[in-house]
Amino acid sequence: MKKTAGFLIVVAAIFLGFYFCDWHLQSDDEAEPAPAYQAVDSLPMLIMQVQKCSKLYTAEYRVHKIVTHDDALRLKGSLLQKEFNIKVPMGDRKVAIPIDAKLKAYIDFSKFSEENVERDGDKITILLPDPQVTMTSSKIDQKNVRQYVGLTRSNFSDEELSNYQQQGRAAIIDGIPKMGIIESAQANATKVLVPMLVEMGYKEENITIAFRKTYGPQDIQKLLKIED
């Protein structure tokens, strides 16, 4: 009788130990089923900023990036003048986070005035303000996030994952100058404005849409309007 009770106590202790220590290998299959508990929303909205503007978005790019983090647990040290760096068995943690983002380029018409318009008889030239680029949205592909956590490690925390996502976002922003979105924005602006001016009675051949200059990759950093 005493042996049975002792056995049950040991089993219960092991179960509770695993439960509280949260030692397990999380696979993607575990992420699939919908949560069976009810979520409770108890906190309000933080802040809202409403701003009047006049921006004509002319180019949209959808981009994709995967952030990976390989977090191996290593035993490092120096003993008897000898350095060692040993990978601890079952101490690996890996995560791969796919990020989809949408970038848009626009022309800000809020300061558009008569100075931007030149007329010469039937001909009209519109000098447009510098195009600008912004990231309008980003989405973590949660269904395809992969995590592999070794038995001796804890799961990635939400703060760690958010940090990796923010680094991925920053890397997407850093890559914008190489994408050619400004050139697309300039070309597409004519597709919106020329039909508008034709509707006003101008002949297509008499319309010129111009920009201040041809923008190179070095200019694009100044044209990026990304919120931190």
Add this chain to the structure above:
Amino acid sequence: MKILTYIKIGIGAAIVVLLIAGFFWLRGETKNSYIDFGTSDKIDLTPTQIQSMKAIGEWEFLSVSTEEIVDTIRKGIFSDDELVRIYYGTLRLGVNMHHVGDNWIQTSGDSITLTLPKIELLDKEFIDEARTKSFYERGSWKPADRDALYQKAYRQMLHHSMTKENLQAAKANASQQMHDIMRALGYQHVSVTFQQ
């Protein structure tokens, strides 16, 4: 007997001297020694892939930037688990120039009438999820839980931002901006209406 005792004392003393010498040798050898557990913070990024690029004609007249703090609680036997995150998003209200009707511009001398498409939410994807901040976490949460939080933040942002007042403000600003642009183009009398 006496000799045996001296031998024993001698061996004992030698062992003590050896131990002391060994201790000092080991101390000297391990002076700069250390053992530490460490993890690598190496983050790798794949090259950015451009999946699509397209020409658009979205004219934004009101931007609503919001931050929503969203939480989820999981009831437990001993304690409750909780995850709180802060989501950021910008809802852009305006007109899609690809939806203009035929003859949407009518001119007569220095007068012009514009019939713009109705004010709408220009892009249904407005949350910058990669900018999300983790505020509080207790317990273990899966990607599906984060997806559910995203959906909740999305609904809250829509509810708080797509108000009658904001739509009206966007419409009024669209009218004002179009007036200014048309005046810059030389029209003195400008009339702006919206499709129903």
